[in-house]
Amino acid sequence: GSRESEFILEEIDRLNGIVTGYLDFARGKRILEKAETEIKRFLEGIVDQFRPRLARDNVLLEMEKNDSHPLVAIDRAALRQVVINLILNGVEAAMANKGTKAKVTVGYRQHNRKCIIDIKDTGGGITGRDARHIFEPFYTTRITGSGLGLFHSRRLVEQMDGQLTFESRPGGPTAFSIILPAADKEY
Numbered sequence: 001g002s003r004e005s006e007f008i009l010e011e012i013d014r015l016n017g018i019v020t021g022y023l024d025f026a027r028g029k030r031i032l033e034k035a036e037t038e039i040k041r042f043l044e045g046i047v048d049q050f051r052p053r054l055a056r057d058n059v060l061l062e063m064e065k066n067d068s069h070p071l072v073a074i075d076r077a078a079l080r081q082v083v084i085n086l087i088l089n090g091v092e093a094a095m096a097n098k099g100t101k102a103k104v105t106v107g108y109r110q111h112n113r114k115c116i117i118d119i120k121d122t123g124g125g126i127t128g129r130d131a132r133h134i135f136e137p138f139y140t141t142r143i144t145g146s147g148l149g150l151f152h153s154r155r156l157v158e159q160m161d162g163q164l165t166f167e168s169r170p171g172g173p174t175a176f177s178i179i180l181p182a183a184d185k186e187y
Helices: 002-019 039-056 076-096 128-133 149-159
Strands: 035-038 060-063 071-074 103-111 114-121 163-168 174-181
Touching (some): 035 039, 039 060, 039 071, 039 076, 039 103, 039 114, 071 076, 071 174, 149 163
Antiparallel strands (some): 163 174
């Protein structure tokens, strides 16, 4: 019942509190500093940090297998916040979708000189009004809210010359994609 969903929201807020809090650069107070980063290792670090904690809440966090090693020029702290925010949003959607195994999958792929990070969840999907307003400031489908928010997440990604998009179907799944310019070399 609603007691359970309240607990889920509290739990998400607790997870959020551990890793975020509105950061200065989300409010434009810090200039983003780009550093060449190997995206595979970067994402694995985040997934490895969260996997055990989410497993305790019966949420599966998985990284898609990929043996390529693309480089991107990113502000690591900013992108880390965005990825964590998208993972936690996905966790919340997946936990709220009763009768399905809650699972969030993180992956990356290369396409046309871009590196695309995909974060998919087994939640019930985003449609209609929510889909139209999801990137607006202060728009939320939640009663409580902490963390970075999609408006700020999109802004940060755009400051790194990237885009934040999503695809969703009624009933799910939902996938958020962070599309970043690939750095010139790969190793």
